[in-house]
Amino acid sequence: MANEMRLRLTLFFLALLWSTPTLTRQHQTAQLRDVQPILPADYPLQAAEARVEGVIEMLLLTGLDGSVDHCVVSDPMAATALAEATCALLSARAQFEPASNDGRPMRSTVRARVAWTLPKTPDSSPSVTTEIAPPRIGKEAGASPKAPPATWFPLKAYPRAAKRRGEGGSVTMLLLIDRAGRVRECNVIEGSGSTNLDEGSCMLARQNGRFTPALDVDGKAREAQYLLPGVNWVP
Known part of the structure; x- marks a missing residue:
């Protein structure tokens, strides 16, 4: 129960981090x-x-x-x-x-x-x-998640092999988003030290990640890269 509570709190705060904040005096870019x-x-x-x-x-x-x-x-x-x-x-x-x-x-x-x-x-x-943070040109827009990325990694999806071994850590991934807003490729650029967590994180990102696709200057959908830092797993 304590382990699940720690993971629940970690994912909760990750959801807060990746939700689009209102730019108040409390949030600084x-x-x-x-x-x-x-x-x-x-x-x-x-x-x-x-x-x-x-x-x-x-x-x-x-x-x-x-x-x-x-x-x-x-x-x-x-x-x-x-x-x-x-x-x-x-x-x-x-x-x-x-x-x-x-x-x-x-x-x-x-x-x-x-x-x-x-x-x-x-x-x-x-x-x-x-x-x-240069201004966009024409109708250009970057890929944006349709939901906070923390929701892609539910508690029940903790990689089993990693959980059995008590493995935890943080995974930073580079995602390639296709013209339909799906995750076509995932590359770990900062691993957790656990192959199970790294591969499991990419699998969940590919399965669950949904984006509003990036647009070129003419407003047409294009492929784009998306950097996803700090998916934290706490055993």
Whole structure:
């Protein structure tokens, strides 16, 4: 009974975390401390020599201390040297005032957009612009869960093998959402230390996760990635 109560409380607070909060003085989103963590001098040499420009959009997972724990490029097709350099720079340098709820720090996901532009004349310098939570373009929209993700992991679904062995932990997953709003792929990017919990979490996310699909600038459904942090299992 005590074990079930601990798991029930954990899932309850996870549901509160993932429900869409009203932005009051008690809830604060993560705020970037350094307005420009990437500088023109950081332009990747390989990309500059190949005359590669572009806009890289990412999802950042910020920790309780405001550092970037994970960086995921939103468009898998943009996985170039430019995209890799952008994630590496933000992961190393970006520091946030962590998101908080009632004054308590919390992990959160933040959208970021970095535009790399090469000079048009030999005597000019490249430019780099970093935007945090940039405005959507046209009818663009991200994938959003139809219900709090905590509801995907009911008490009765605790992986049996993990429960028998007393295994617990936290699982962070990267989900690929298809045009119908279903979870097509699940990858564990921060495991619990238990294969049973990691695989069980992904199975439940694929089975139970339902999203309003992401939209492109013309309002058409598109595939999108969704970062799901901190699914906590307490044996």
